[in-house]
Amino acid sequence: MAMNPIRGGCLCGCVKFEVKPEFFAFKYCFCSRCRKRSGTVHAANLFTREENFRWIAGQDNVAQYTEPETGKIRNSFCGTCGSRLPRVTPRGAVIPAGSLDDDPGMQPQHCIYWDSRATWLPLPTDLPKLPEAAPAP
Ligand SMILES: [Zn+2]
Ligand SMILES: [Zn+2]
Numbered sequence: 001m002a003m004n005p006i007r008g009g010c011l012c013g014c015v016k017f018e019v020k021p022e023f024f025a026f027k028y029c030f031c032s033r034c035r036k037r038s039g040t041v042h043a044a045n046l047f048t049r050e051e052n053f054r055w056i057a058g059q060d061n062v063a064q065y066t067e068p069e070t071g072k073i074r075n076s077f078c079g080t081c082g083s084r085l086p087r088v089t090p091r092g093a094v095i096p097a098g099s100l101d102d103d104p105g106m107q108p109q110h111c112i113y114w115d116s117r118a119t120w121l122p123l124p125t126d127l128p129k130l131p132e133a134a135p136a137p
Contacts, residue, residue, distance in 0.1 A: 005054070006102035008086075008095070010078035015058035015085055019095055023048050026097065026106045031113035037065075037075045038084060041118055042111070044097040046104055053086060053093040 005018035025047040034043035055062070058078075062085055065075040076087045084096040097104060 006100060006104065007056075008100040008102070009057075010081050010083035010085060010099070012078060012081035012083070014061050014080055015078050015083075016056045017086060018054050018056055019048060019086070019093070019100075020052040021105045022052050023095075023104060023106050026104065026108045028108050028111045029113055030111060030117040032116050033074065034113075035118060038096075041121065041123075044108065046095040046097055046100075046106070048093050048095065050088055050090055050093050053088055053095070 003020050003022060005020050007016065007018050009016040023046045027043075027045055027047075029043040029045060030041070031043075035041065037043075061079045063077055063079040064073050064087075065077075066072065067074045073087050073089060076085045077083060078085060083099065085099055086096065087094045095104075097108075
């Protein structure tokens with residue numbers, strides 16, 4: 001059965017993409033590299049084959065950071081608003097789950113690189129939940 005693509009994009013809306021939700025993995029990554037590029041406690045990445053992915057708007061505005069030593073693409077983001085975007089190579093596509101507009105139809109399976117986690121955890125699941133912003137101090 002062919003799956004309908006789901007959509008995603010950046011905060012300012014200039015970059016849009018679609019992806020067939022045929023994901024083979026969904027991981028929370030706690031490595032130091034993901035902490036730097038996301039600016040937060042962990043990455044939430046979905047993995048799929050390259051042919052399942054397609055840019056539909058703003059591809060010219062997708063900026064990439066390529067690590068000089070390895071030549072590997074280490075970050076992909078909107079050149080205007082800085083939102084994280086998928087990293088797409090012939091080896092596969094890594095989709096930041098937060099960049100999706102639609103439900104990926106899959107739950108995270110693992111926390112990887114747990115031994116590299118930030119010292120300032122706890123996880124959000126362990127903190128009190130407020131419906132909106134916290135009251136001013
Ligand atoms: Zn943007
Ligand atoms: Zn990582």
